[in-house]
Each structure stands twice: as C-alpha cells, then as structure tokens.
Amino acid sequence: MKDFIGPAERELLARHRLDTFQALWDLQLVAVDEPNTGRGGWSSVFRLELEGQGFFLKRQSGYLTRTLRRPLGEPTFAREFRNIQRYRALGIPALEAAFYGQREAAGGTQAVLLTRALDAWADLESWNERWDDVPAEGRAGILQAVGELARTLHGAGQIHNCFYPKHIFLREQPGGFTACLIDLEKTRPLLFGQRDRVRDLEPLLRRAPMWGEHDVRGLLAAYLQSAAQGPQVDGWLGRLVRRRKHRGKA
Template sequence: MIDFLAAEDRALLERHGLGTFDTLWAKQLKAVDEPNTGRGGWSSVFRLDLEGRGYYLKRQSNYLTRTLHSPLGEPSFAREFRNIRRYRKLGIPALQAAFFGERKVEGEVRAILLTRALDGWDDLDSLLQRWSDLSAAQQSAILKACGQLALRLHGVRQVHGCFYPKHIFLQATGDGYRARLIDLEKTRPMLFGRRDRVRDLEPLLRRAPEWRESQLHELLAVYLEQPSNSSRVGRWVSRLTARRSLKETR
C-alpha cells in the first residue's frame, strides 16, 4: 500500500525515525483528549513536537464511515485526507497533511493522519470568548476574514458541513487576519446552491451570539461582495436569523 508523506516534512520525520506507518503507529505519546469510541472502534489524537515544529498525530482502529466512495466503510481519516487534498487543489485555506496511511492487520483496519499544528493561530471560538476585549478594528478584521473564507469555500462549490467557530482558525497579520479551516471530514460538493450556503453558514452565526446584527451585515457584505446596507445583504441576514431561530426552538 502506498502511503502519503509530504515532501516538506519527509526529512524531519525520517531524522526522528517516524517516516513510516509502523513507526508512527508505535510512537508512544499522550493523547490530547479522550478517544472517540463507536462505529465499532476508536479514534485518538496526540501532539507530536519535533525540533520546534508541531504536529497532531491521529490514529484510529476500526473507526469506519460509509460514503459513496466506500459504501462498505472506510476509516474516517481517509475521507478527511481526500478533502484536505481537495481543499489544497481548490485553493481553500485549510489544515495541511504531513502523512496518511491505512492498513489491515488481522482483520483490524488502522489509519493514521498526521497534520501540521496551527501554532500561532487562534480558533474563532476562543476569540469570541474575549470578543468584548478586542478593539473595533480587530473585530472588523476577524469578520472580514471569516467572510472571505466562506466566500472562497462556497465560490468553488464546497460545503464544509461543520462551519463552526472551533473549526475556523485565525492568525493576525500586519493589516488584519487570515483564516483557514480544520475538520474536513464532512465536506462535500455543493448540490443545492443557496440552500446549501445558508445551511453551512447558519451554525456559525448560531454559535457566535457575541456578534451584533450590524456585524452580521459586515460579514455578509464581504461574503456577498455587496455594500453592508444593500438589500441583498439584508435578505441574507433575514434568512439566516430565521433559520437560527428555528434551530434554537427545536
């Protein structure tokens, strides 16, 4: 079986004897949280630091999901890895893979996905927790970055499926913020146009109660490439808030 090993990470991993599936599987590390169980197996995440570069090493056993690509089931990391590569090909800013491989060992299906840590980035969820402490300029720059990220995603007809604050990472730059996505397992092609776009964006708004309506206008103005006081932006705010209200009452 052919594994993926990113050219940019090969030398570093091989210097530490971690350039193969077996060595990454055997590496003893402390899990960053409790393993996910279900689907007949388990999935766990570990932090790996090598010479000042951080990674997240994800391993799973018999943790399968059924897709159109594999109706009988495949490791969920296989789907996420395909989506990571798709995002890179389409130019959507997202996490980057350093290694991927899968094995069948005496009936056990194992998979490894090694991704580069987004050190120096903050997830939007943590920024929202201190939203009132940020300056108006910082808030505006974050809203702009989120709107641009959503525009880029949907502009190439992809739906993230979990467009939540904890999956959007931001890094301050000289003149604002840049943003990228993680957790791509549920990504799929856009099939239903505006309906898919609304469904993808609404969970973000529902999980960002710190945003005032004027700030929703600001984000959507970037996303729709329209003035914030345009009727089109107003209609989108109405659609999204109506869907949010519906979800919150269920």
C-alpha cells in the same frame, strides 16, 4: 494504498525515522484528550514536536464511516485526508497533511494521519469568548477574514458542513487576519446553490450569539463583496434569521 508523505516534511520525518506507518503507529506519546470509541473501534490524537515544529498525530483502528459510495466503510481519517487534499487543490485555506497511511490488521483497518499544528493561530471560538474586549478594528478584521474564507469555500463548490467557530482558525498579521479551516471530515460538494450556502453559514451565527447585527452584516459584506447596508446583505440576513428560527422550532 501507498503512504502519503508531504514534500515539505519528508526529510524531517526521515531524520527522526518517522517516515513509515509502523514508526508513527508505534511512537509513544501522551494523548491530548480521551480516545473516541464507537463505530466498532477507537480513535485518538497526540501532540508531536520535531525540531521546534508542532504536529498532531491521529491514530485509529476499526473506526469507520459508511457512505453510499463506501457502504462497507472506510477509516474516518481517509475521508478527512482526502478532503484536506481537495481543499489544497481548490485553494481553500485549511490544515495541512504531513503523512497519511492505512493498513489492514486483525482488529480492523488501521489509519494514521499527521497534520501540522496551527500553533501561530487561534480558533474563532476563543476570540468570541472575549469579543467585547476585542477592539472594533480587530472585530472588523476577524469578520472580514471569516467572510472571505466562506466566500472562497463556497466559490470552490464546497460546503464545510461544520462551519463552527471552533473549526475556524485565525492568524493575526500586520494589516489584518487570515483564516483557515480544520475538521474536514463532513465536507461535501455544494449541490443546492443558495440553500446549501445558507445552511452552511447559519450554524456559525447560531454559535456566535455575542455578534450583533452590525457584526453579522460585516461578515456578510465580506462574503458577498457587497455593502453592509445594501439590499444584498439585507436579503441574506433575512434568510439566515428565518433559518435560525426554523432550526429553533425543530
């Protein structure tokens, strides 16, 4: 396939001679964590700085995911890149791709994915860790932004399938917060209506035990565009609680 280069990054990458697969593959950088191994290969992530702009460079070899549509497998980054582009087309706030390319090699299919770092953002997990210290206005703004993000996601006919605090990033701005998503590999179309929507939201609440009912109602009010103490929120809160109990017994 032809390499993708983001229009906004094309000149920047060209100035540093990093606008080809080989250049990004050969670039010497220190990995930000331990490589993932398995699936018959490996995958690693690196931090890249160019003229004060941050990026994450992801490289993998022979690290494939298999689906019914692609039983022979494809690089996990191929699926992630495809979903990044889908989110962009659907208007779902998410990380941005600057480069994607893949090629066949002796050790298996190699892939490179370069995304912009969310340096002005902080993940919801880090906000939750200090939740009790966040002013009430800030907590309300965060829940509003997350609820609106979920509404946009599901309204576009997608579920994230890993809608966890560590995958939701927030940026504080005058007047409130904005939110976006990362880690789109497991995204799929929303096929089963309310059941899919509840299934997507419940893991978020399970991973945010510091949120009280008032907080959850605030999030659902933004998601449903309904009154926090109204019957619509009551119904959704009940469904989420029942699913959490069911998951606890599983």
